[in-house]
Amino acid sequence: MRLAFISDLHAEYQMEVASLVARRCRESEVDALIVAGDLSPDVDLFRRSLRILGRAAEQVFFLPGNHDLWSTGGPGHADSRVRYEQILPEIARSCNVRYVGLEAMALGQLTVAGVCGWYDYSLRNRALDDVIPLDAYRAGYLGNVSCADHRFFHWMEGGDKVGDEKVSDWMVDRLARQLEQAVSLGRPIVVVTHMVPHLVPVVPTGIPEKDFVFGFLGSTALGRAVDETPGVVRLISGHWHRPLVRIVEGASGSYLWEASPLGYPHEGRGNLADRIARALRLVDMGDG
Numbered sequence: 001m002r003l004a005f006i007s008d009l010h011a012e013y014q015m016e017v018a019s020l021v022a023r024r025c026r027e028s029e030v031d032a033l034i035v036a037g038d039l040s041p042d043v044d045l046f047r048r049s050l051r052i053l054g055r056a057a058e059q060v061f062f063l064p065g066n067h068d069l070w071s072t073g074g075p076g077h078a079d080s081r082v083r084y085e086q087i088l089p090e091i092a093r094s095c096n097v098r099y100v101g102l103e104a105m106a107l108g109q110l111t112v113a114g115v116c117g118w119y120d121y122s123l124r125n126r127a128l129d130d131v132i133p134l135d136a137y138r139a140g141y142l143g144n145v146s147c148a149d150h151r152f153f154h155w156m157e158g159g160d161k162v163g164d165e166k167v168s169d170w171m172v173d174r175l176a177r178q179l180e181q182a183v184s185l186g187r188p189i190v191v192v193t194h195m196v197p198h199l200v201p202v203v204p205t206g207i208p209e210k211d212f213v214f215g216f217l218g219s220t221a222l223g224r225a226v227d228e229t230p231g232v233v234r235l236i237s238g239h240w241h242r243p244l245v246r247i248v249e250g251a252s253g254s255y256l257w258e259a260s261p262l263g264y265p266h267e268g269r270g271n272l273a274d275r276i277a278r279a280l281r282l283v284d285m286g287d288g
Contacts (some may be wrong), residue, residue, distance in 0.1 A: 001108050001285045002029060004057070005037035006276075007149070007194065007238025008065065008261035009038035011049045014186075015263065018049035020276050022056035022070050028282055032107055033057045034100075037065025037116060037194030038239040041152065047091050054095040059107060063100040064088050064116050065194040065238055070152035074216055079156040084116065100192050104178040110233075110285065111187045113178035115223045117195030120168040124215035125204040132208050137215040138163060143211050172193075172221045179229040188233045196240050198248065198257065227251060234283075235260065243279070 004025055009017045018039075025033050033056045040046045046068065054060050068088060069080040075287045078087055083102065092099035104113040136142045140150030155162045160175070162170075182189045196218030204211045217240055226235055230252035237244075242261035248257045260281035262268070268275040 001031045003032050003034065003107075003283045004028065004030040004280055004282045005034040005036060005236050005283070006260055007236075008038040008241055008263050009040075009049070010038055010067070010262070010264055011040040011045055012042055012174065013265055014270060014272055015045075016042060017276070018052040019271050021280065022052050023148060024273075024276055024280055027192055028280075030057045030282070032059040032061065034112070034190075034192060034236060035063070036192050036236050037063050038067045038238060041070035043087070043091075046088075047095070048156045050091060050097055051095040054097045061100050061105075061107070061112060061192070062092055062097050062191045063114050063194055066116065066118075066149055066153060069116065069148075069155075069228040070233075071154050074078045077255065079154045081155045081157070098224045102174070104134065104182040106185075106187075107190065108285070109187055111182040111185050112173065113182045113189060113191050114192030114236075115171045115175045115178070115222075117171045117175070117193040117197065117218055118164060118168040118222065119195060120165045120214045120219045121198060121215040122220040123199060123217045125206075125211040127204070127206065128208055128211055132212060132215075136212075138165075142212045143209060144192060145212050149216070154235050168219045168221065171241055172225055173221065175222065176225050179225060179232075183229060183231055187231070189231045191226050191229075191235045192237075193218070193222055193235070194238045196237055196259075197226060197235065198246075200242075201244070201246065202242070223248075225256075226252075236260075 089099040100114045140147040232255045235257040241261045244258045244259040262279045
């Protein structure tokens with residue numbers, strides 16, 4: 001089985017991205033495609049793009065990213081939790097796409113499990129803790145630097161907006177439940193998260209305004225949940241717009257942690273088709 005994966009397509013900045021990714025998949029004779037989040041916050045564009053991606057391969061899996069969950073939070077607009085649990089799964093079904101994020105599911109002889117994840121500031125540059133208090137991360141800004149999620153992400157519970165750390169806990173709990181289900185099926189497990197599950201191999205600058213972003217990358221609790229699960233063979237993530245391949249030691253041996261983001265137009269060289277050709281990761285999984 002030939003598996004392809006990619007993340008961070010950001011269709012609002014590159015309208016042809018879904019068509020070009022689908023074309024590349026067909027040219028590469030891909031059997032299954034996994035998109036690990038950040039297609040578009042615009043629901044109509046999200047639907048149009050996902051419908052095109054749904055024709056890219058026999059099986060297409062989509063996991064939402066933080067941008068897909070953005071909401072104005074105003075009257076008549078669904079909050080981010082409703083988008084995650086109801087609206088985006090319904091759109092995926094209508095586009096013949098399998099929605100990752102709520103339950104484990106089969107992919108040939110593999111099991112796919114995953115959640116968007118969220119951040120609990122555990123990936124921050126801790127050397128700057130005396131300079132950047134936790135309350136700055138919780139507020140989402142430091143001087144002139146801000147996190148856009150704090151304006152557009154509204155995860156509600158009982159009429160109140162839930163903070164980042166509680167959202168992260170909710171995501172980790174849901175992932176743990178899926179992984180328990182996946183283990184019971186006895187097949188090799190592929191885990192997908194949008195948020196980063198381990199420390200990234202990047203040296204912090206030590207400059208508070210630049211390193212502030214590390215606090216919003218993801219959560220080490222996501223990585224621990226994966227590491228403690230036997231049978232994991234691959235972990236795919238997004239969000240951090242840098243490609244990555246790393247071997248991680250898990251509960252039953254090592255697994256590959258990979259990220260293959262497309263990112264924003266200004267982050268890559270060449271035209272969009274060339275950037276997709278470099279970003280779309282192809283993996284031959286044998287019989288699955």
